[in-house]
Amino acid sequence: MKLQKASSFALFAVLELAANRARQLSGVEIAEKYGISAHHLAKVLRDLGRAGIVDGARGVGGGYRLIANPKRLTLLDVIQVFEPVAAHAGATKSSKTATDAESALRMILDELDDHTVATFRSITISTMLKLMARKPWTRLARLSRSARTVVARA
Amino acid sequence: MPEMVKIDEEISGMEKRGYWKDIFVRGRGNSRSPRFLLVAEAENHIQGFIFGEIRAWEFGEPPCGWVFAIQIRPKMRLQGIGTHLFAALCDAFRHAGVTKVRTIMARDNHLVLSFFRSQGLMAGPFIELEMTFDENV
Numbered sequence: 001m002k003l004q005k006a007s008s009f010a011l012f013a014v015l016e017l018a019a020n021r022a023r024q025l026s027g028v029e030i031a032e033k034y035g036i037s038a039h040h041l042a043k044v045l046r047d048l049g050r051a052g053i054v055d056g057a058r059g060v061g062g063g064y065r066l067i068a069n070p071k072r073l074t075l076l077d078v079i080q081v082f083e084p085v086a087a088h089a090g091a092t093k094s095s096k097t098a099t100d101a102e103s104a105l106r107m108i109l110d111e112l113d114d115h116t117v118a119t120f121r122s123i124t125i126s127t128m129l130k131l132m133a134r135k136p137w138t139r140l141a142r143l144s145r146s147a148r149t150v151v152a153r154a
Numbered sequence: 155m156p157e158m159v160k161i162d163e164e165i166s167g168m169e170k171r172g173y174w175k176d177i178f179v180r181g182r183g184n185s186r187s188p189r190f191l192l193v194a195e196a197e198n199h200i201q202g203f204i205f206g207e208i209r210a211w212e213f214g215e216p217p218c219g220w221v222f223a224i225q226i227r228p229k230m231r232l233q234g235i236g237t238h239l240f241a242a243l244c245d246a247f248r249h250a251g252v253t254k255v256r257t258i259m260a261r262d263n264h265l266v267l268s269f270f271r272s273q274g275l276m277a278g279p280f281i282e283l284e285m286t287f288d289e290n291v
Contacts, residue, residue, distance in 0.1 A: 074268075114261060119277070122267035134274065 001116065006082040009036055009044045014078055015132070017054060017066040018125045024063030044082070051081045068125075075128070076120035085120055086113040157200040158193075161225050177205065177223075190246045194226075194235045202226035204239040208252055213280060219247030221257040224266070240273050258282060 003011075012034045017025060027045050031038035045064055048054045055067045068077070079085055098106070155178055163169045187207050194202040205223040210216070221243065226235050244255055256278055259266050 118261040118264075118267065121264055122271045124268060124272065127268070127272045130272065130274065136274075136276070 003079065004083045005040065006044050006047070007079045009034075009041050010048055010078050010082060011075065011128075012036070013041060013045060013048065013064070014053065014066060014073070014125055015128055017064060018070040019129055019132075021066060021070075024057065024061070024065045026063040029063075047081055048078075053078065053081070066125075070125035070129070073125045074121050075123045075125075076117065078125075079120060086117050158203050158225070161200065161203070161227055162223075164227065165225055188250055190243055192239050192242050192246070194230075194239055196230070201230040202235045202239060204236075204243050206243045206247065206255075208247065208250055217252050219244070219250075219252050219255040221255065221270075224269075236269055237273065 013027075013030050016030050016033065027042045028038050031041045045054060045056060049056050049064075053066070053068045053073065054064045056062070056064045076085060155174055159169065159171050159174050162174065187209055189205070189207045192204050193200045203223070203225055204221065206219055206221045208217055209220050210218075212218075212220075221240070224236060224239065226239075247255055255275070257270060257275065259270070261267075
């Protein structure tokens with residue numbers, strides 16, 4: 001699955017603000033770190049502000065800070081500000097008008113949506129920060145490299 | 155056991171004495187699947203517990219630790235009791251020689267799902283499937 005740009009930018013910003021709670025960060029600082037458009041990020045931060053997730057202060061020394069509780073704020077809370085997560089939920093035609101193929105396909109898509117929602121809802125921003133600190137992907141990459149070496153030797 | 159039955163009833167709303175009794179009896183009698191029951195005590199009462207078991211070759215996988223119950227009294231939550239219990243259980247699993255811990259839970263159990271995610275558990279290699287007989291017969 002792929003997230004929309006705005007959702008990804010919002011998650012970068014929220015994670016950055018959560019990791020730096022002692023100070024305010026400007027949109028430009030965050031944009032530079034992630035190599036993304038400062039203009040687009042400014043719009044995303046405004047939307048996060050309207051959603052009550054961040055708070056922004058203008059002027060010298062201004063910037064954004066996270067006001068939501070990172071132990072409670074989930075990936076789903078952030079993503080849903082920008083896009084519907086369960087794209088198929090609620091879109092079911094009435095059983096009278098849907099064909100059997102449509103109904104069967106809908107059932108499978110709903111199954112996928114349920115998993116997606118459960119996953120995003122179960123991961124808080126604090127959990128993401130812990131995951132970023134642990135970097136399990138480096139171990140996976142090492143395992144994958146050694147598996148390739150074994151295959152090459154064989 | 156009675157306190158654990160009470161904690162479970164407080165959380166689930168169902169009294170499952172028979173289930174817990176069975177767990178205790180089986181836990182004492184089967185050394186090929188070592189079981190671990192750890193409890194957290196405060197004020198002379200059990201405030202939470204965790205149950206785990208090492209299962210070998212389930213679904214074709216090498217021996218691995220499974221957590222099949224964790225319960226903390228609601229009024230004692232957010233104090234790190236679950237984290238301590240889980241860490242102690244993982245230590246017991248490591249000491250017994252396994253290198254992986256797994257669990258399974260309802261998709262809509264956001265509280266417990268978030269707890270295990272916060273402890274570092276990620277999606278594993280299995281997909282749970284089920285079928286209701288009367289719909290398919």
